[in-house]
Amino acid sequence: MELHMELPVTAEKADSLHAGDFVYLSGQMYVARDAAHKRLMELIEKNEKLPIDLKDCTIYYMGPSPAREGRPIGSAGPTTASRMDKYAPTLIDLGEKAMVGKGKRTREVLDAVVRNHAVYFAAIGGAGALLSKCIKKSEIIAYEDLGAEAIRLITVEDFPVIVVADDHGNNLYATAQAEYRKK
Amino acid sequence: MVREVDVSEITKNIREMCISVNYELSDDMKKVLSSAKQSEKSPLGSQILGQLQKNLDIAKNDRIPICQDTGMAVIFLDIGQDVHLTGGSLEDAVNQGVREGYTDGFLRKSVVSDPIIRKNTNDNTPAIIHERIVPGDKVRIKVAPKGFGSENMSQIFMLKPAQGIDGVKEAILKAVNDAGPNACPPMVVGVGIGGNFEKCAEMAKEALTREAGVHSDIAWVSDLEKEMLSEVNKLGIGPAGLGGTVTALAVNINTYATHIAGLPVAVNICCHVNRHIVREI
Numbered sequence: 001m002e003l004h005m006e007l008p009v010t011a012e013k014a015d016s017l018h019a020g021d022f023v024y025l026s027g028q029m030y031v032a033r034d035a036a037h038k039r040l041m042e043l044i045e046k047n048e049k050l051p052i053d054l055k056d057c058t059i060y061y062m063g064p065s066p067a068r069e070g071r072p073i074g075s076a077g078p079t080t081a082s083r084m085d086k087y088a089p090t091l092i093d094l095g096e097k098a099m100v101g102k103g104k105r106t107r108e109v110l111d112a113v114v115r116n117h118a119v120y121f122a123a124i125g126g127a128g129a130l131l132s133k134c135i136k137k138s139e140i141i142a143y144e145d146l147g148a149e150a151i152r153l154i155t156v157e158d159f160p161v162i163v164v165a166d167d168h169g170n171n172l173y174a175t176a177q178a179e180y181r182k183k
Numbered sequence: 184m185v186r187e188v189d190v191s192e193i194t195k196n197i198r199e200m201c202i203s204v205n206y207e208l209s210d211d212m213k214k215v216l217s218s219a220k221q222s223e224k225s226p227l228g229s230q231i232l233g234q235l236q237k238n239l240d241i242a243k244n245d246r247i248p249i250c251q252d253t254g255m256a257v258i259f260l261d262i263g264q265d266v267h268l269t270g271g272s273l274e275d276a277v278n279q280g281v282r283e284g285y286t287d288g289f290l291r292k293s294v295v296s297d298p299i300i301r302k303n304t305n306d307n308t309p310a311i312i313h314e315r316i317v318p319g320d321k322v323r324i325k326v327a328p329k330g331f332g333s334e335n336m337s338q339i340f341m342l343k344p345a346q347g348i349d350g351v352k353e354a355i356l357k358a359v360n361d362a363g364p365n366a367c368p369p370m371v372v373g374v375g376i377g378g379n380f381e382k383c384a385e386m387a388k389e390a391l392t393r394e395a396g397v398h399s400d401i402a403w404v405s406d407l408e409k410e411m412l413s414e415v416n417k418l419g420i421g422p423a424g425l426g427g428t429v430t431a432l433a434v435n436i437n438t439y440a441t442h443i444a445g446l447p448v449a450v451n452i453c454c455h456v457n458r459h460i461v462r463e464i
């Protein structure tokens with residue numbers, strides 16, 4: 001199914017999604033990679049305040065190339081999500097509702113998605129120029145010292161993603177490959 | 184006759200090559216991507232391949248890198264033995280070219296100076312440099328930036344000779360299947376067979392820089408490339424790993440002599456953003 005969805009993704013909206021849906025997202029999401037996730041986890045462990053609001057948030061796993069003048073951002077495709085697997089279940093339990101990345105996730109992450117009515121979307125890997133055009137605004141909100149790995153808040157318009165893991169327990173990577181596998 | 188080449192020439196060329204290769208794929212890659220779109224059986228897969236082609240157009244026309252991971256710069260230098268390099272250190276000249284290219288070209292700086300301390304060098308240096316001395320008086324420069332989504336999915340297998348060609352086939356299929364959606368399929372698969380531990384890895388890397396669609400001169404290797412491309416495409420991984428009949432665009436294999444006791448196989452996985460560019464000066 002092809003549909004448009006306004007961010008934030010709530011538990012109710014996540015419930016309505018199914019693995020294989022092609023979704024165009026519009027609204028605000030955070031951008032963070034492993035270095036930023038590591039720092040967030042350290043704050044959580046110390047019970048300190050986070051620089052982002054986790055409730056119903058969407059986190060895009062991405063580290064852009066530098067923006068040219070007059071542009072909000074450079075090339076901006078997804079990075080491999082498995083590097084965030086260590087941190088994602090905790091963040092989802094604390095309110096994160098949607099992740100955007102590419103590649104397989106661990107059982108723990110998929111379980112956290114089901115348990116919390118969340119969703120894992122894939123953006124098309126290696127389509128950074130195309131995805132860049134859907135990002136209308138970008139601002140660094142934490143960890144500027146991390147450069148391309150800083151936490152950003154971006155505003156997207158019709159940002160194309162595909163539901164990989166839904167809260168009904170489906171995982172598109174497993175089912176879709178099986179469908180076309182000839183051996 | 185010795186020909187003098189000032190290393191600043193090398194800097195200048197590498198700077199330009201780093202930039203151009205990150206904004207536009209070579210014709211061979213564009214061609215295999217467009218025929219993949221024709222042959223993909225999955226509707227979603229075909230839609231994704233269409234978006235990848237659109238991505239290439241946007242990258243070129245709007246000057247946005249094809250992928251945000253503009254890679255670690257891998258540079259192959261074939262230096263003619265009649266060339267005398269002047270004007271400074273060759274390695275510094277190469278790294279200066281990378282530094283200028285990645286800075287002036289709005290490319291991402293993805294290199295940390297130490298694998299454990301992990302501090303970004305902020306200019307994408309140092310490059311990985313492979314030098315060879317060859318006959319002649321030219322310098323052939325090949326620039327092949329490599330993203331790490333796919334690099335991380337590469338594998339090396341120290342097989343026993345008794346495992347033979349079946350063992351090689353299994354190794355290639357295992358590496359591609361393990362890579363799955365993480366390596367941004369459709370992939371290009373570079374394979375090195377023979378040599379020793381480091382030689383087979385280097386051959387696998389260089390195999391990625393061969394034009395997609397061009398096969399090995401050795402008959403059995405060329406046959407194996409074709410067979411493995413068709414086998415890999417039966418895995419069902421498909422574009423973006425979301426299912427389909429195009430998992431790889433090419434399987435390129437390089438081979439070398441090896442020891443009586445060994446059969447090393449390296450599989451270097453690359454994504455569809457398989458960047459390579461060559462110049463001779």
Ligand code: SF4
Pocket residue numbers: 077078079125126127250251252253329330331332333334365366367453454455456
């Ligand atoms: S694997 Fe290739 S296409 Fe995917 S993010 Fe890395 S460089 Fe880009």
